[in-house]
Amino acid sequence: MKDQRILAALLAAFFVTLPGPLAQKPSGAKPVPHADAHLATLTTKLSLTPDEKGKIKPILDNESAKIDALKMDKTLSDANRKAKIKPIRDDADKQIRADLTPAQQKIYDSMSKKAESGGTKKPGGKKAAPATKPGA
Numbered sequence: 001m002k003d004q005r006i007l008a009a010l011l012a013a014f015f016v017t018l019p020g021p022l023a024q025k026p027s028g029a030k031p032v033p034h035a036d037a038h039l040a041t042l043t044t045k046l047s048l049t050p051d052e053k054g055k056i057k058p059i060l061d062n063e064s065a066k067i068d069a070l071k072m073d074k075t076l077s078d079a080n081r082k083a084k085i086k087p088i089r090d091d092a093d094k095q096i097r098a099d100l101t102p103a104q105q106k107i108y109d110s111m112s113k114k115a116e117s118g119g120t121k122k123p124g125g126k127k128a129a130p131a132t133k134p135g136a
Contacts, residue, residue: 034068035060042096045111046104055099063092 038060042048048056066088070081093112097105 035064038064042108046100046107048104052099056096059092059095059099063088 035057039048039053039057042056043053046052067085070076070084070088073081076084097108100108
């Protein structure tokens with residue numbers, strides 16, 4: 001009987017500390033680190049007001065959550081995953097742009113163009129893939 005209690009306690013301790021898909025995640029939405037980094041970059045580069053930050057943060061949180069879900073889906077090929085991520089990013093960019101002043105929009109657009117041309121960071125801190133040269 002004593003051995004059964006010890007075994008039950010050990011099993012309970014094991015399952016409580018178990019990482020990964022079997023572990024329960026705490027309820028309540030936690031801030032998304034990528035979204036926070038993206039907002040910090042935009043705040044610095046665009047001099048966002050508190051009101052603008054309040055409008056843009058939920059957009060970034062939503063974008064990040066959707067992209068994270070796609071990244072966790074191991075049934076998708078890399079090409080398919082990238083194809084599904086692009087419209088999410090485009091939609092978030094469109095929503096963010098709508099909350100910016102015309103001067104901020106110009107800076108935001110130039111940030112995006114630099115990222116697309118390669119070698120610079122995209123808004124949010126991710127490094128863009130460098131442009132490849134034909135025949136290289």
